[in-house]
Amino acid sequence: MAPALTEPQPSAPSAGLKPAHYKGPIHAYKEPASSGPRDFQKKVEEEGSENQPAATYPHYLPVWEDTVYPPLEPFTHYEHGKDADPSFKDLFGEGVTIDNLTAPIGAEVRGVQLSKLTDKGKDQLALFVAQRKVVAFRDQDLADIPIKDAVEFGGYFGRHHMHQTSGSPEGFPEVHLVHRGAEDTTGRDFFTTRTNSVAWHSDITFEEQPPGTTFLYILDGPTSGGDTLFANLAEAYNRLSPEFQKRLHGLNALHSGFEQIQTAVDKGGRARRQPVASVHPLVRTHPVTGEKALFVNPQFTRYIVNLKREESDYLLKFLYDHIALGQDFQARVRWQPKTVVVWDNRVTAHSAIYDWQDGQRRHLARLTPQAERPYETPFVEQTS
Ligand SMILES: O=C(O)CCC(=O)C(=O)O
Numbered sequence: 507m508a509p510a511l512t513e514p515q516p517s518a519p520s521a522g523l524k525p526a527h528y529k530g531p532i533h534a535y536k537e538p539a540s541s542g543p544r545d546f547q548k549k550v551e552e553e554g555s556e557n558q559p560a561a562t563y564p565h566y567l568p569v570w571e572d573t574v575y576p577p578l579e580p581f582t583h584y585e586h587g588k589d590a591d592p593s594f595k596d597l598f599g600e601g602v603t604i605d606n607l608t609a610p611i612g613a614e615v616r617g618v619q620l621s622k623l624t625d626k627g628k629d630q631l632a633l634f635v636a637q638r639k640v641v642a643f644r645d646q647d648l649a650d651i652p653i654k655d656a657v658e659f660g661g662y663f664g665r666h667h668m669h670q671t672s673g674s675p676e677g678f679p680e681v682h683l684v685h686r687g688a689e690d691t692t693g694r695d696f697f698t699t700r701t702n703s704v705a706w707h708s709d710i711t712f713e714e715q716p717p718g719t720t721f722l723y724i725l726d727g728p729t730s731g732g733d734t735l736f737a738n739l740a741e742a743y744n745r746l747s748p749e750f751q752k753r754l755h756g757l758n759a760l761h762s763g764f765e766q767i768q769t770a771v772d773k774g775g776r777a778r779r780q781p782v783a784s785v786h787p788l789v790r791t792h793p794v795t796g797e798k799a800l801f802v803n804p805q806f807t808r809y810i811v812n813l814k815r816e817e818s819d820y821l822l823k824f825l826y827d828h829i830a831l832g833q834d835f836q837a838r839v840r841w842q843p844k845t846v847v848v849w850d851n852r853v854t855a856h857s858a859i860y861d862w863q864d865g866q867r868r869h870l871a872r873l874t875p876q877a878e879r880p881y882e883t884p885f886v887e888q889t890s
C-alpha cells in the first residue's frame with residue numbers, strides 16, 4: 507500500500523492528564539506472566555532446585571534498582587523502514603526459508619542471523635516486520651552475544667525505552683525482562699480472581715512515543731505452553747465497515763501507565779519514573795506502509811476523549827471484543843530455544859498466555875525502541 511500522502515496530524519496534547527479517577531468497567535490491568543521482587547528466589551534461579559535447572563542466562567536475571575529516572579523527553583524518531591529496499595535482498599540471502607503463519611499475519615524465518623545484519627538488512631527487517639506484523643526468527647544468537655551488543659543492535663531501530671517498572675539485567679536498565687522463576691507458583695493465584703490470563707495490549711501505549719519495531723527473545727521457557735498471541739490491528743481496522751471506520755477517525759483515547767505501576771508496587775516492585783498518561787488517536791497510520799490500524803487496548807486505554815462514560819465504555823468494549831475474537835487476523839507464536847520474535851508494535855496487539863506448568867521458569871528479554879508519536883491521516887474509502 508502507498509505511504510500516507512497527507513501530513514501527520516499530531517495527537518491531542520496529553521500534559522497534566524491523570525486517569526486515576528476513572529474506574530469504569532473497561533478499567534483493567536492484568537499481568538500474570540511476570541512476577542516481581544517479592545517472589546524472586548535468587549538462589550533457585552542461580553543454582554536450580556531439586557526439580558528445576560538453574561537459569562541458562564544468569565546474567566539476564568532481573569535486578570530491581572532503586573534509581574528514579576526523570577520523565578522521558580520527546581525526541582525525533584528516524585524510521586529506517588522508509589529506507590528499505592523492498593526486494594529484501596540484504597535480509598534474505600541464500601538458503602533462507604520464510605513460512606507465513608497465516609495470510610494476514612505472521613512469518614517464521616530460518617537462515618537469517620539478526621545480529622549480523624548490515625544496516626541495509628536492518629532497514630529491510632523493519633519493513634518486512636511492518637508488512638508481516640510479527641516474525642519469529644529461529645536459531646538466533648542474540649541471547650548469546652554480550653548484552654551490550656544486543657542493546658547496540660536494538661538501538662538502531664529507535665531510542666531504547668526504559669520500562670517504568672520492570673526488572674532488568676544488572677547494568678542494562680533499557681532491557682525489559684519478562685520473568686517468572688522456577689518454583690514460583692504464584693501465577694496461579696491470578697486465577698482466583700480472573701477467569702483467564704489473556705491480556706491484549708500493544709506495549710507501553712501510555713508513553714507519548716510508543717515503540718515501533720520491537721524484539722523479544724527467549725532465554726528459558728517451559729516444556730509446553732507459554733506461547734504468545736498476536737493480532738494484526740491494521741486488518742482489524744480493515745474489517746470494519748467504511749461507515750464505522752469513518753466514525754472512529756478523529757477520536758482520541760487516553761492511555762494510562764498508572765495501573766501498571768500500581769500492579770508492580772503490589773508485587774514488591776517500584777516505579778522508576780513518575781506515571782504518565784497520553785492521548786493518542788484511535789486510528790493511527792503506519793509511517794512506512796501507510797496502513798491505518800486500530801490503536802486501543804484494554805491494558806492501557808481508559809476512555810475515549812469527549813465521549814460520555816457509557817458511550818466510551820460501549821465503543822471500547824466493541825473494539826476490544828472485535829480484536830480478541832478476530833482469530834482470523836491473529837497468529838500464535840510458539841517459542842523454541844534461540845527464537846527472537848520481532849513485531850511492529852504500531853500495528854499489532856499481543857498477549858502472553860499463562861498456560862504452562864506451575865513452577866517452571868519462563869524468562870525472556872525485550873528490546874523496545876521507541877518510534878514516532880502516533881498520528882492519524884484522514885479516512886479514505888478503500889476499493890477492493
Ligand atoms: O511473555 C510474553 O509472551 C509477552 C510479554 C509481553 O507482553 C512483552 O514482552 O511485551
Ligand SMILES: [Fe+2]
Pocket residue numbers: 707708709856
Ligand atoms: Fe507486551
